[in-house]
Amino acid sequence: MRVLVIGSGAREHALLLALRRDPEVDVLAVAPGNAGTAAIADQHDVDITSGDAVVALARQIDADLVVIGPEVPLVLGVADAVRAAGIACFGPSKDAARIEGSKAFGKEVMDAAGVRTARSEVVDNPAHLDAALDRFGPAVGDPAWVVKDDGLAAGKGVVVTADRDAARAHAASLLDTGHPVLLESYLDGPEVSLFCIVDGETVVPLLPAQDFKRVGDNDTGPNTGGMGAYSPLPWLPDEVVTEITEKVVKPVAAEMVKRDSSFCGLLYAGLAITSRGPAVVEFNCRFGDPETQAVLALLQTPLGQLLYAAAIGDLAGEPPLQWDDGAAVTVVLAAENYPGRPRVGDVITGSEADGVLHAGTTRRDDGAIVSSGGRVLSVVGTGADLAAARDAAYRVIESIRLPGSHFRSDIGLAAAEGRITL
Numbered sequence: 001m002r003v004l005v006i007g008s009g010a011r012e013h014a015l016l017l018a019l020r021r022d023p024e025v026d027v028l029a030v031a032p033g034n035a036g037t038a039a040i041a042d043q044h045d046v047d048i049t050s051g052d053a054v055v056a057l058a059r060q061i062d063a064d065l066v067v068i069g070p071e072v073p074l075v076l077g078v079a080d081a082v083r084a085a086g087i088a089c090f091g092p093s094k095d096a097a098r099i100e101g102s103k104a105f106g107k108e109v110m111d112a113a114g115v116r117t118a119r120s121e122v123v124d125n126p127a128h129l130d131a132a133l134d135r136f137g138p139a140v141g142d143p144a145w146v147v148k149d150d151g152l153a154a155g156k157g158v159v160v161t162a163d164r165d166a167a168r169a170h171a172a173s174l175l176d177t178g179h180p181v182l183l184e185s186y187l188d189g190p191e192v193s194l195f196c197i198v199d200g201e202t203v204v205p206l207l208p209a210q211d212f213k214r215v216g217d218n219d220t221g222p223n224t225g226g227m228g229a230y231s232p233l234p235w236l237p238d239e240v241v242t243e244i245t246e247k248v249v250k251p252v253a254a255e256m257v258k259r260d261s262s263f264c265g266l267l268y269a270g271l272a273i274t275s276r277g278p279a280v281v282e283f284n285c286r287f288g289d290p291e292t293q294a295v296l297a298l299l300q301t302p303l304g305q306l307l308y309a310a311a312i313g314d315l316a317g318e319p320p321l322q323w324d325d326g327a328a329v330t331v332v333l334a335a336e337n338y339p340g341r342p343r344v345g346d347v348i349t350g351s352e353a354d355g356v357l358h359a360g361t362t363r364r365d366d367g368a369i370v371s372s373g374g375r376v377l378s379v380v381g382t383g384a385d386l387a388a389a390r391d392a393a394y395r396v397i398e399s400i401r402l403p404g405s406h407f408r409s410d411i412g413l414a415a416a417e418g419r420i421t422l
């Protein structure tokens with residue numbers, strides 16, 4: 001099988017590594033890729049937001065399967081173009097990708113599917129902002145305001161704060177730049193990311209993971225695209241994963257089919273496990289980053305065959321997934337100043353070690369690998385348990401040198417110490 005992966009992050013590096021383990025996959029290509037993926041796949045520099053450009057590349061390399069990693073090409077309809085060209089594609093249509101592209105659409109689908117989620121309101125007129133803020137936050141019993149960009153914002157458009165002025169300032173800055181704002185009630189409880197391979201109404205959950213969105217240890221500082229993750233979750237009973245699959249993801253997949261927006265690809269449920277049970281924080285239309293790096297490190301089932309089956313509508317015929325025992329931890333190495341404007345162009349040393357996945361990296365003409373983005377590398381450690389996986393990841397990340405870089409030191413720590421309870 002000849003597989004083309006679209007994207008350039010550590011998530012795509014993880015997808016390529018897992019695809020490479022599949023004996024049926026004999027050719028791997030990536031567009032545009034990064035300095036790390038260049039070592040394992042043919043690299044092509046095309047505009048991945050253009051359906052025409054992706055189809056032309058898929059035809060040029062005679063791809064049997066195109067796997068689209070990031071949300072932006074999905075929301076723009078690149079998967080539709082690939083399918084229209086008669087090539088199997090793992091990734092939802094533009095219509096179905098609205099589950100992530102428009103938070104308001106996601107809420108509408110969840111309401112229709114009877115799925116518990118946060119109370120929410122969209123504000124698109126600055127004159128209505130103050131009254132709307134008064135319907136959320138501590139005055140009505142919520143510990144904090146949750147203020148989101150209603151469009152795509154790579155995780156960084158979210159502010160969670162008990163300070164009304166900070167909530168107002170973030171909402172006003174979004175409205176000033178023409179972005180509608182989504183206000184939500186705060187969902188208390190540990191968060192879970194459950195990725196499901198979906199083809200129409202068939203839903204196959206992967207191992208659950210947890211990610212760490214704040215930039216600093218102990219969940220301090222601003223939100224990021226994700227600073228680390230671990231999988232599986234020792235504190236989450238299997239029955240809760242079954243409950244999420246049956247009562248959240250399957251009804252949403254069925255609702256999408258009912259709306260003629262059938263979902264084919266990776267449906268990512270982000271949930272909080274509240275005292276009243278699981279409640280959805282958001283749905284995304286693609287593999288999450290950095291959870292994918294941990295989840296796929298444990299997958300034994302050949303990934304190419306699995307994604308191809310979903311892409312051709314044959315997922316129901318696939319055998320149950322097989323996983324390694326043990327645990328995996330991802331720790332993200334971020335550039336100085338991330339999640340603000342990152343410092344770039346610095347030489348990285350030590351990034352060739354096992355378990356290092358690249359994201360914001362490029363190879364300079366002189367051969368040096370230099371930073372070119374905010375999240376620069378993901379380091380994945382595996383082990384018999386979470387503590388061993390953490391040790392493995394931190395041993396490697398501490399050996400990497402990048403001036404000004406930073407990483408969280410507490411990824412998976414509370415879970416490894418048994419401090420997360422339901």
Ligand code: GLY
Nearest residue numbers: 211226288289290
């Ligand atoms: N892990 C957060 C995201 O992928 O959006």
